[in-house]
Amino acid sequence: MNSQKTIVLLLVMLPIASFAQFRKSVRAESIQLTELSGNFRIDLQAGLDRTWNDSIMSVVVTREDSKKSPLRAALFSAVIPGSGEFYTDSYWRAGVFFAAEVGLWIAYAAYTSKGNDQTDLFQNFADEHWSVVRYAQWIEQYAGQLNPDAGGCSGMVTGGGGLPPWERVDWSKLNSCEEVMGRKSGNGFTHRLPLRPEQQYYELIGKYPQYAGGWDDATTVTPSDIVQKKVSPRFLEYSEMRGKANDFYNIAGTAASVLVVNHVLSALDAAWSAAQFNNRLKLETRLKPAPRPYGFTELVPTASMTIRF
Structure with missing residues (x-):
């Protein structure tokens, strides 16, 4: 009877182990079988846990709707310095460029009027x-x-x-x-x-x-x-x-020149910020085994977002 259970268990685990060897972005690893307990449910659960914990069917994708366009960010800041940084969620840099823009316009207007x-x-x-x-x-x-x-x-x-x-x-x-x-x-x-x-x-x-x-x-x-x-x-x-x-x-002329520089620098910085934003954003999805009552295991889709600093 025990030999029959062993044969059935091997027939179940071998396809799972073969699939794990061919999955994308995961290195092929040899599967070491642990000593069988003789209980079919326990041995099956142990095999599934071992296999799925190795991240079978783990897929890393980047959400296209979350990416920021460097060109769009640069155009935003070329028109209004700081707006491209705001678009890429770089709020403090957006504030710096926008404050510089406001200050320079005030200086230009004030000294032109004085002149x-x-x-x-x-x-x-x-x-x-x-x-x-x-x-x-x-x-x-x-x-x-x-x-x-x-x-x-x-x-x-x-x-x-x-x-x-x-x-x-x-x-x-x-x-x-x-x-x-x-x-x-x-x-x-x-x-x-x-x-x-x-x-x-x-x-x-x-x-x-x-x-x-x-x-x-x-x-x-x-x-x-x-x-x-x-x-x-x-x-x-x-x-x-x-x-x-x-x-x-x-x-006033100096303020006008610095205004142009502020637009150019903000546009370049916004494009760089968008690229950095896209590099930091990663969405990871996988099917994760979850134990259920009566010894059953359910494959649950999960997702995790990783942001690198």
Whole structure:
């Protein structure tokens, strides 16, 4: 009777052991039979436990619906820094990039506004204290010293006194005269005055001593002063005002440049975060034997998710 039980038990266990040798991702292992007890149910249960505990039919899969797209993450952060990191569940990095974005936009807006206000301030100062009429008259007065060969540097002021200075000057004659003066080297004449209100107009009158004669406190400025870069206090005050406006705009420009860098870095980081997220995520499923009453065993589908840090 015992020999019959042994034969039946072997017939049951051999197919199970053969299947275990051919399962995917599990190394083939030799099955060592333990000493039989003589009880069919006990020996069958022991064989099943030994075999299934070796992870027969263990399958590792990655859930496609849980994966994060690196391209999508990068696009999100390229538009709004931090959004791609939020998409990949990297919340603290999302906060860092988004906070940087907000801070940089605030800095850009604030310093651009300061630059605009300072620009209005120095332009109003120039319109009040610098006159192209006074500058043209200064050239006419010292034309012989500036360039003895100069001729025709007269008649530049044409309009009446009721007009603003920039509308009382023949600009073409003024620029022609400046060109003639510039032909003689060493007299400080290097530029041609653009029309008001061009940006270069306001820049040149406070940057080059050539235009020092147009300030209302430059009554004693001579051609030799121009060469030696001796300018009036108004000239220096105006230059400082312009420099302050430029400083504000430079800070705003730096903030704008860093904004671009923040978008690029956030996009790259988001793509990397998505890849890391996908590498950490693993879903493992298997059929696990579970003992039931009366000595029976049930194969129960189980799943476990593993996240590697």
